[in-house]
Amino acid sequence: MARLVVVSNRVGPLKDSRKAGGLAVGLVDALKKDGGLWFGWSGRISEEGTFGPLQTESTRRVETATIDLNQADYDGYYAGYANKSLWPVLHYRLDLAVFERTYELVYRRVNDRFATRLKSLLRPDDVVWVHDYHFMPLGRALRAMDVENPIGYFLHVPFPGPDFLTALPNSHQLVRDLFAYDVIGFQTQRDVENFRAFAELELGGYVGEDGSVTAFGRTILAKAYPIGIDxxxxxxxxxxxxxxxxxxxxxxxxxxxxxxxxxxxxxxxxxxxxxxxxxxxxxxxxxxxxxxxxxxxxxxxxxxxxxxxxxxxxxxxxxxxxxxxxxxxxxxxxxxxxxxxxxxxxxxxxxxxxxxxxxxxxxxxxxxxxxxxxxxxxxxxxxxxxxxxxxxxxxxxxxxxxxxxxxxxxxxxxxxxxxxxxxxxxxxxxxxxxxxxxxNDSHHWAQSIIADLRQTHRATLAA
Structure with missing residues (x-):
């Protein structure tokens, strides 16, 4: 069976944690049942940053691989663009958003570096599942490196309507990056409709009767997959x-x-x-x-x-x-x-x-x-x-x-x-x-996305 490779900003812990709810809980529950590799940021800041050594850990079914950030990358990628720009916009809080070009440049640079490190870990039959607003451009970076694996994306936070999202500078490029994925998952049907509306109204794309969205010469599946718990x-x-x-x-x-x-x-x-x-x-x-x-x-x-x-x-x-x-x-x-x-x-x-x-x-x-x-x-x-x-x-x-x-x-x-x-x-x-x-538990959530990802990727290769 193909290995599942999960990518998220923070990784683990794999054992019971002091954290309640959120992305980590859903992924731990899914990975423990399916097994695979979990890749992301270690949570540490070091001088070497993303160029430093991989830190690995394994349990019976799950392996983790993490890398550090340096201070400049943390300030621009995480504290800056992810949490001062994207987070408030995606939560309908334009009054709190900070639009700083330097933040976006660092965000994209860090995504490129994560993609480079991830590529070295991938096997030909891996299924890659990327998570949340920290890694919107990661799929585009992997495709630019000729990664042909099935790559899916899941957004854990809301996806606002076009009127809100277009307030974000270069929002068109950010959404265009998402079309490098085969499947884009959202929490609710409202989020899906907002994404489709952006693709149609802002990017000149069109929506198929089967839920697919076409733009920039690619057809992807955009669908609601409400995350569950165990x-x-x-x-x-x-x-x-x-x-x-x-x-x-x-x-x-x-x-x-x-x-x-x-x-x-x-x-x-x-x-x-x-x-x-x-x-x-x-x-x-x-x-x-x-x-x-x-x-x-x-x-x-x-x-x-x-x-x-x-x-x-x-x-x-x-x-x-x-x-x-x-x-x-x-x-x-x-x-x-x-x-x-x-x-x-x-x-x-x-x-x-x-x-x-x-x-x-x-x-x-x-x-x-x-x-x-x-x-x-x-x-x-x-x-x-x-x-x-x-x-x-x-x-x-x-x-x-x-x-x-x-x-x-x-x-x-x-x-x-x-x-x-x-x-x-x-x-x-x-x-x-x-x-x-x-x-609709965590296992159903994960299996539904992965099944659609494999099917959509096969259809893309056959087209």
Missing amino acids: TEGFAQYALTAEAKRNQQRLMAALGGHTQIIGVDRLDYSKGLPERLHAFERLLENYPEHRGNVSLMQVAPLSRSDLDAYDKIRRELESVSGHINARFADMGWTPIHCMFRSFTRRALAGIYRGSAIGLVTPLRDGMNLVAKEYVAAQDPEDPGVLVLSRFAGAAHEMPEALIVNPYNREHVAEMIQTALRMSLEERKERWNALFKTLSE
Whole structure:
């Protein structure tokens, strides 16, 4: 069987990690079942950078290969273009985007170097699967080196409409680079439609009835592949000793109170201040919950060396401090913010002990926390998921309580609905959600993309 070669900005860890959700979780779950090579940045900065030695590690089924960046490449490629230019544009935040030509030049240079190092690792029958906004031009660089392997691409974050994306300088070239891939995967059908619209309106391409998109003399497949989790595996996490210890500690700390849980990387796209204000509105509009319901917000630090992320932390501390000062009472604090991470097993226990999962990003490609929360629940007494309509997960999870995260009144009202929901309705909603997540798990996600990639590549070679 052909080897799967995964490329992403960060690699691993392959074993259970302190990181919750996101790209790494989906890829670990997929690679452990299929095996292969995982290639990307080591997370380290060295003087040699991408010209330095490969660092390798192996488990029974998966090999990793990583390279360093130097400081200039980190500043331009990662901190600069990827996170100051692409990330805000792709999340509909033009007000936060920085358009600096030097950043783009470094971004492309680093992609070329990654492609050079990757080519030396490839075997003729490898299937290459490239991930996320860090490596949009990587396929074009590999094709320029005469790599003929099947190469697929998956974007984990949203793909905005043409009106937003064209604000990015050289957006036409960036999307043109994507046509070097055989298959481009997106989280939702809306993202697919935005990509197709850009190809038609901005690049003069056309869309086939089979979902293919043609431009620049190439026909590729653009399709939605919603990322899943190892649903059954995460459900088992909730039954481990570590999960039970954390659930018991949580129950003891709550002292009979009800908890709402939010778990997000500390990022402005997650709508954390808006979430806290919505909880404040709950306490204002439904005073019976004062002293009885608390919100725990877990927000591991993310890209803390960037000004925008330092600002969001300070804002979150200020808002939570204000609400706690306003409503706290003896033995009860409304909001607990923790800027740290937990193991996935520990999180499973925390999810299971929380009556409501509050997942309200302002914009998110998918959001695996929503899926993990559902998977961790007790089938006999499940909690309720309150989910932003702007998370990709909302397209798959209509049985959640879907909210507009910008509307504090609406979010507060839906939290109230969740708190008052009958056991019968909670079980009915949970059963439907769990069934969907089990059918569309991480293995199904990976196999669907890889199958389409092989088929599309064969058709391209035959054309």
